[in-house]
Amino acid sequence: MISKAVRSKVMARTAVIGLSLGVTALASLAGYSINGNVDTTRHVRETGMQSDQWGALTLNVSIEYEMLGDYLRASTDVGRQPLLSAMGSATGNIAWLAKNGDETDQEQAADVADSYAAYTQTLHELVDADALGEREAVDSLALQASLAASTLRKSGIAQVARKRLDMDQYLLAVDERNNKTLVAAGAIVAVDVVLLVLCASLMIGHQRRIERQAQESKYRAGHDGLTGLANRSLLAEHVDRTLAQAARGGDPVGLLLLDLNKFKEVNDTLGHHAGDLLLIEVANRLADAVRESDTVARLGGDEFAVLLPRVGSTDACLELARRVLDAVQGPAELDGVRVDISGSIGGAVYPLQSANSAELLQHADIAMYTAKRNRSGTAMYDAEADSHSSEQLGVIGELHRAIAGDELVLHYQPKVATGTGELVGVEALVRWQHPVRGLLPPGEFIPQAEDDEIIVALTDAILEMALVQHRTWRDAGVELPVAVNIAAGGLYDNAFPDRVAAALARHEVPGAMLTLEITETSIITDPAEVQTILDRLRDLGVKLSIDDFGTGYSSMAYLQTMPLTELKIDRRFIGSVHESPSDEAIVRAILELARALGLKVVAEGVESADALALLETMGCPFAQGYHMSRPLPAGDVLTWAAGRVGVPVNS
Known part of the structure; x- marks a missing residue:
């Protein structure tokens, strides 16, 4: 296909160039022919004028000679006057030929001028002799003039004949040249016609290709390239x-x-x-x-x-x-x-x-x-x-205002050690203090935010608030690690680790004090890209936790390769773990898996003392849930923790 297209282009260019050269040659030939015709016309005109002058010279000499006869026969002055008027009439012809004739004309005109001058002189002498009555001299001069006139007429006739012969030869040469020009023009025209036909066929073919390509482009513009369906x-x-x-x-x-x-x-x-x-x-x-x-x-x-x-x-x-x-x-x-x-x-x-x-x-x-x-x-x-609906879609617009207007608040759910009950950290959970609808739980706005780019700004706001609160507790003498939930979008945002690093530096919080909780599904969607983001977060010292573990489809390979710190067992397995043998088996399996991988485990949704006791005997180190505490406002966390063993306090 490509070779055919290349050949077509080469042929088209060759045909166009050839046609251009042919048209140029034909135009040049036409110009040559026109110039030749102009030269021929000028030559014929000049030769005709020269021949006419020789003819006129001969005629004038003949008239003078006839007037000489009339002069000799006339008995009165009136009869003799024509000769006197005719003498020297050929002088103008000779002068013209000497100036405008060709080289031969000029040579012949010089000779004739001498002969004509002698002839004219003889006529003058004859007139003078006649006036003196010298008849013998008149007769002698008349005979001499007759011979001179005859010679001049023969010269004129000869030159006219020469001119006619030159004209015939010149016209013959012109005919030969015109014949050659005609043959050349015919050949060029024939070649041009062939090239024109070729160009026309190529142009028609090119036009058809363009039309076909236009149709194909129009089809491709409206159809899916893979399935051929409409797009x-x-x-x-x-x-x-x-x-x-x-x-x-x-x-x-x-x-x-x-x-x-x-x-x-x-x-x-x-x-x-x-x-x-x-x-x-x-x-x-x-x-x-x-x-x-x-x-x-x-x-x-x-x-x-x-x-x-x-x-x-x-x-x-x-x-x-x-x-x-x-x-x-x-x-x-x-x-x-x-x-x-x-x-x-x-x-x-x-x-x-x-x-x-x-x-x-x-x-x-x-x-x-x-x-x-x-x-x-x-x-x-x-x-x-x-x-x-419009009411629900309006949530996104209001959420922009909420972030800018500090309407978001964080509640913190304690995370405790199962054996001692000591406070080991908190999970930050966002609430929206809506000016009209009151305090809204995350289920009222997080799902909508996750479908919109505002989730990025919302996540950054929650992270900022959590780190500010951590620094407040720290300044109060309490080192309390804080966990923040990260939406899936954050794990595909290359700038997210940089924003986390900037927030940690801005509030002078060590990376180890921050845990980012992510879901299994956010990892499995694109593990290669997630791996890069998680590695950068780990390099900051940030801890990484899989939230709601057991509800997704995590591969063991992901658990081995991802830089994770802990697993949080989903509440659906914990709520009835002390009553359901199958839930107990699943929890034990997760604990064994975590120990094998060197991961900490947190049980979520602990709502009874029996569940907490069983988790302790199974070796689950940490737990959180309503049995220990519901999420608390920041100001109530230290009050709740007062008197508990293990609350880390700065020395």
Whole structure:
């Protein structure tokens, strides 16, 4: 293909250059021919004028000679006057030829001038002799003049003949030159025609390639390169056009959004090639499952959309969503590896649920997340259950104000040693002192913040507040380590370790006094990138803890390679550990795993003395929960800890 394109370009350039040279040659030949014609015209004109002068000279000499005869026969002065008037009439012709004739003309004119001067002199002498009545002298001079006139006429006639011969030879040469020019012009024209045809064919071919490339570019601009489905841009065009048709009296229009389950795990485990094969398989199943009038699109990643014109009703759209999901779900072979395809579909209907294209897409997206969250497979948009209502969306805007206006407060839950009950640290838990709604727990705003970039500012604010409080306790003589929960976004922010280092330095807090608690899922999403961030935090002396351990899908390899300090066993295993043999077995297994890896263990959610006692006998060193203390305002922590053994106090 590339070689063909190169040859085409070389041929096109060669043809254009050749045609340009041919046109230049033809133009040069035309200029040469025009110049030749100008020269020929000038030469013919000059030769004709020279020939005319020789003819006129001959004629004037002949007239003078005839006038001489009339003179000799005349008996009166009137009869003799014409000769007197005609004498010297050829002098002007001779002078012209001497000045304007060619080299031969000038030589001949010089000779004729001498002969004509002698002839004219003879005529003057004859007139004088006649006036004196000398008849013999007159007759002698008349004979001499006759001979001179004859010689002059013969010279003139000879020169006229010479001029005619020169003209014939010159015109013959011109004809030969013109014939050669005509042949050359014909050859050049023939070559130019061939090159012109070649250029035209190449230009037509190039134009067709451009049109084909334009069509391909237009297709690529509107279609996904991997699956061949419509992309987000083309889907938006189809949605706008379909809604416009529906607004003019058509049936309702449905939109389905599909998100695959565990697609990232397929990519991470089997590689991106397998992920691509999975997307292609899903695209094919979608295309086979819908009607011809429907539009299937890939919006990006593992998210697909189906536009359903004339869907009829919300119930009909939900039924179509179920059919589409049934067609997509099921086992698939990816390079010999069997995987199960599953997903979640959300739908919305215009104009029953959405007023325009933007709302239709937004509502279908909300419904899809509802289906994913409820594990229902499919869901239609429900305005009453829409967690993205204007009131809830306003939380993000208010949270910006809360951070800037110091409306956030921290409560601290004590962490104690199971054997002695001594206070070994606290976990900072954020609350929002809302000016209207009162004190809000984190569940009222943290989930919304995690879906928005504000989680970065919120995390930084919590960290700042916790370090300020640690320094306050320290200045009061109490060294109390503090733990702060870090959202997953912080583990993918390269600037986060630098901000932690700056905060520690700003408040002169040793890194060992700070524990950052992270979740299993935030590690497993991209372990390589997380490893780098965690290593930088470890280098600051900061301790790292896995929160809610046991609820995720951590790999043993991650626990071995990550620079972790402790595990916090999730409360679901701790609450009934003294009553459930299975929970007790899980906790014992986690404790054994932690001891093998050199990790400390904290049991969360301890709510009874029996659970605490069992944890102590099992060898769990630390615990926190309502049995020991609920989260406390900062001012109550030291009061609660008063009298307890082991509260570290500066000396």
